[in-house]
Amino acid sequence: MIHPDTEIRRVDDVVGIGVFATKRIPRGTLTWALDPLDQILAAPRLEGLGAQWEGWLDHHTYHDPSGNRVLCWDAARSMNHSCRPTCGGSDLGFEVALVDIEEGEQLTNDYGTLHLDAREGFACRCGAPGCRGLVEPDGSAWERWLPELRAALALLTEVPQPLAPIVTPAILRAGRRAVGLPATAKRRRLHAV
Ligand SMILES: [Zn+2]
Numbered sequence: 001m002i003h004p005d006t007e008i009r010r011v012d013d014v015v016g017i018g019v020f021a022t023k024r025i026p027r028g029t030l031t032w033a034l035d036p037l038d039q040i041l042a043a044p045r046l047e048g049l050g051a052q053w054e055g056w057l058d059h060h061t062y063h064d065p066s067g068n069r070v071l072c073w074d075a076a077r078s079m080n081h082s083c084r085p086t087c088g089g090s091d092l093g094f095e096v097a098l099v100d101i102e103e104g105e106q107l108t109n110d111y112g113t114l115h116l117d118a119r120e121g122f123a124c125r126c127g128a129p130g131c132r133g134l135v136e137p138d139g140s141a142w143e144r145w146l147p148e149l150r151a152a153l154a155l156l157t158e159v160p161q162p163l164a165p166i167v168t169p170a171i172l173r174a175g176r177r178a179v180g181l182p183a184t185a186k187r188r189r190l191h192a193v
Contacts, residue, residue, distance in 0.1 A: 001035045002076040004162050006107060011080065014125070018080045018106045025101040028155025030163040030190075031087045032076050032095040032107075033171075039071040040064070063115035065091050081135055082108035084128035088145045088152075090114060092175035094167050096156070098148040112141035149179045157190060164192035 005023040010016070025031060041061065046069060049057075060077050061069040071077065079087070085108045087095040101107060108126075112135055121136030153176055172190075173183040 001033055001037075001163060001166050002072075002074050002079075003029065003031045003107075006031075006075060008075050008078055011106070015080060017078050018108075019075050019078055020106050021101045021103055024103050025097050025107075026155075026159045027097050027100050028152050028159045029097045029101075030094050030156075030161055030167060031097050031101075032072075032079075032090075033163045033166040034070070034093045035166050037073040038076075039073070041069040041071060043067065058117075058120050062090065062111075063117075065115065067115075080106065080108050080126075081111040081124065082106075082126045082128050083110065083124060083131040083135075084126075085109045085145075088113065089149055089175065089179075091142065092178055093171050094163070094175065096149065096152045098145070098152050110141055110145060111135050112138035113145065146179055150181055153179055153181055159191065160193040161190040162193050164190040 002019060003025060005021060005025060006019050007022050008017050009020045011018045041057075046057070057069055061071045064070050086097060086099055086101045086105065087107050087109050088098050089095045090109060090113065095109060112132075116135070116137045118137055121134060124131055124133055124135045156172065167190075177183050
């Protein structure tokens with residue numbers, strides 16, 4: 001589920017649509033969380049779909065660390081790539097704002113972290129400083145964002161968390177451990193709003 005203070009807007013004719021903040025979303029805010037309505041498509045089901053779905057799946061789903069494709073039911077599936085993303089952490093089962101996302105700014109993630117197939121690489125025109133120019137399967141992508149993820153996850157209990165009801169404490173603890181933080185935050189309860 002995508003953060004409620006977001007909406008779909010048109011970016012341009014090439015990129016199409018994207019997800020934009022309708023209010024300021026502070027760093028450390030959960031911006032997306034895997035929820036029970038999202039579909040996790042394992043290999044047997046994907047193979048049964050046939051080749052005509054391949055392009056659609058490449059465009060609208062991402063790969064989780066287990067090799068499944070995840071189809072988000074809501075606007076989350078329209079999040080665009082940036083080489084300097086505002087959100088990260090999808091392998092954790094949630095994403096967090098890596099920076100303060102201002103009203104009108106786009107929520108993005110680094111598709112290099114999404115376990116791309118070789119055929120899913122693309123020329124990037126994100127325009128971010130340091131744009132890699134080509135987004136492709138990238139084994140170092142996770143490590144690249146670890147410092148930002150750690151800093152953002154350290155703020156989990158410091159900012160309002162509209163998605164707190166979606167993310168279980170066990171998922172949060174696992175996420176904190178995955179980035180090398182103590183599993184238990186100073187204050188355990190997220191500030192649900
Ligand atoms: Zn780029």
